[in-house]
Amino acid sequence: MKPIELDRLLELQLAPGITARVVTSQTMTVAHVQLQKDAILAEHKHINEQIVNVMEGELELTVQGEAHVLTPGMVLVLPPNVPHSGRALTDVKVVDVFHPVREDFRQTSFAGYKD
Amino acid sequence: MKPIELDRLLELQLAPGITARVVTSQTMTVAHVQLQKDAILAEHKHINEQIVNVMEGELELTVQGEAHVLTPGMVLVLPPNVPHSGRALTDVKVVDVFHPVREDFRQTSFAGYKD
Numbered sequence: 001m002k003p004i005e006l007d008r009l010l011e012l013q014l015a016p017g018i019t020a021r022v023v024t025s026q027t028m029t030v031a032h033v034q035l036q037k038d039a040i041l042a043e044h045k046h047i048n049e050q051i052v053n054v055m056e057g058e059l060e061l062t063v064q065g066e067a068h069v070l071t072p073g074m075v076l077v078l079p080p081n082v083p084h085s086g087r088a089l090t091d092v093k094v095v096d097v098f099h100p101v102r103e104d105f106r107q108t109s110f111a112g113y114k115d
Numbered sequence: 116m117k118p119i120e121l122d123r124l125l126e127l128q129l130a131p132g133i134t135a136r137v138v139t140s141q142t143m144t145v146a147h148v149q150l151q152k153d154a155i156l157a158e159h160k161h162i163n164e165q166i167v168n169v170m171e172g173e174l175e176l177t178v179q180g181e182a183h184v185l186t187p188g189m190v191l192v193l194p195p196n197v198p199h200s201g202r203a204l205t206d207v208k209v210v211d212v213f214h215p216v217r218e219d220f221r222q223t224s225f226a227g228y229k230d
Contacts (some may be wrong), residue, residue: 001197003183025192027164028143028212050144053210057169060197068118075119075147077140080127082116095168097212099142 012105017088019024023103029102031107033094034069035059042088048098050078057092061085121147127220130156132203135211137220144217148209150174158199163213165193173208176200 006021012031013019017039020031031047035041035057043062052061054070061068061076063084070076078084121136127146129135132154135146144163150156150172158177167176169185176183176191178199185191193199 001178001181001192001194002141003185003229004192006188007191014174016137022190023166023190025164025166026194028166030166030168030190030212032168049140049142051138051140051145051212053145053147055210063116066116073121075138075145076119077116077119079116095170095210097143097145097166099214 015039020105022102024101024106027099027101029098029104029105031091031094031096031098033096035086035088035092035094037088037091039088043083043085045081045083046098046104047074047080048100048102049080051097053095053097054080055093055095058089059094060085060087060089062087069083099100133148135220136219137174137215140222142214144213144220146209146211146213146217146220148168148207148211150201150203150207152203152206154203159200160196160198161213161217161219162195163215163217164195166212167191167193168210168212170208170210173204174207174209175182175202175204188211 009021011019017036020033059070123125126134132151135148
């Protein structure tokens with residue numbers, strides 16, 4: 001049950017200009033995501049519920065055909081299986097949280113408190 | 116499925132000098148917590164797994180008798196039912212995430228995408 005230093009984790013490349021450092025717990029995944037200005041996250045969906053927390057910059061998120069511009073202090077809840085896409089209007093930092101665990105992220109993530 | 120503006124939410128007072136703005140989704144709770152320097156979070160535990168993400172400042176967290184100083188870029192995973200306490204060494208901002216939902220926080224939290 002030691003603290004995890006994010007900058008010692010491997011980076012997961014999610015798309016060109018989009019990287020994440022990921023922590024997996026028993027029941028959740030937290031992704032600290034950095035997007036470079038103009039980076040595009042193609043439309044996708046997943047079984048995991050997601051809460052998007054924008055910490056820095058401006059992120060355009062399109063959900064079910066509606067575009068939202070998220071800035072620091074804004075949060076968006078995405079239900080499971082809802083298609084969404086994104087575009088970074090500036091450099092952006094986001095804390096994304098998921099339940100259940102993002103199994104597709106697990107390979108490069110730190111195994112939480114298992115050590 | 117609209118973005119939530121945290122500064123429009125009621126603040127939950129967790130302890131003297133510790134406030135949170137809380138978003139509840141179907142399966143998770145996210146608390147954007149602000150601690151004033153020297154604020155104390157008394158030892159407590161809960162059934163919820165918790166991931167502590169320190170965004171600003173220095174937070175001393177004591178878990179099972181061991182003190183850790185968390186700074187930005189550090190993450191701590193707390194398994195369910197593990198007693199923990201905290202002390203803010205500076206003003207601190209933390210993003211805490213929980214599964215399952217913190218029912219005790221629900222009264223003042225925004226009901227996610229239910230509207």
